[in-house]
Amino acid sequence: MLTNKFINLAASAALAVIFAAAKTGAQQVPPALQPPANDQLVLQVHAKGDQIYSCKVDGPQPGWTLKAPDAQLFDKDGKAFGKHFAGPSWEASDRSRVVGKAAANVPSADADSIPWLLVKVVSHDGEGVLAKITSIQRINTKGGKAPTSGCDAAHAGQEVRVPYSADYLFFAPK
Numbered sequence: 001m002l003t004n005k006f007i008n009l010a011a012s013a014a015l016a017v018i019f020a021a022a023k024t025g026a027q028q029v030p031p032a033l034q035p036p037a038n039d040q041l042v043l044q045v046h047a048k049g050d051q052i053y054s055c056k057v058d059g060p061q062p063g064w065t066l067k068a069p070d071a072q073l074f075d076k077d078g079k080a081f082g083k084h085f086a087g088p089s090w091e092a093s094d095r096s097r098v099v100g101k102a103a104a105n106v107p108s109a110d111a112d113s114i115p116w117l118l119v120k121v122v123s124h125d126g127e128g129v130l131a132k133i134t135s136i137q138r139i140n141t142k143g144g145k146a147p148t149s150g151c152d153a154a155h156a157g158q159e160v161r162v163p164y165s166a167d168y169l170f171f172a173p174k
Helices: 002-023
Strands: 039-056 062-074 081-084 089-092 098-108 116-125 135-142 157-174
Touching: 039 081, 062 157, 098 135
Parallel strands: none
Antiparallel strands: 039 062, 039 157, 062 081, 081 089, 089 098, 098 116, 116 135, 135 157
C-alpha cells in the first residue's frame, strides 16, 4: 500500500512539473543543439545585454548585420560571472576565455527573439573555469533580433543595439 501511495505521489509530482513547464512556455533543447555525447554540463550563466547590428548596403539588398554581442554574464545567484563579446567570446571573472563558432541553430519559440545555438569552442585562453570548455548552448533567448527596417543608403554604417537575454550552458568532456 505504501508503494502505491509513493507511485501516485511521484506521478502527481511529475505531472505538476510538466504542467509548470507548459505554463512557463519552457522549450526543450532540440536534438540539433545537443553537445557531443562525451560532454557534460559544467556551468550555466545568464546573459543580459545587447546584440549590436550594423547597417550594410554592400549588396543589392541593404540590411542589418550582426557586429557583436555585448552582454554581462551572471551566475545562478545573480552574481557577476563575466562578459560575452565579439568573437563570439566569453570571458569569466578569473580571466579564462573561450572563442566559439556557431555549429547549429534553431529558431526560438519566441518569434521576436534570436535563435538558440550550439557553439563549438575554437580557442581557449587562461587556466580558469572556461579552460576545458568544448561546446556552449545558447537557449531561452529573449529579444535581440535585428531590426526589420531602417537600413538604407542614408544609414550605411549606422549601428543599433537591441537588448537581449539568454542562458549559456557550458560543456566539457566527462
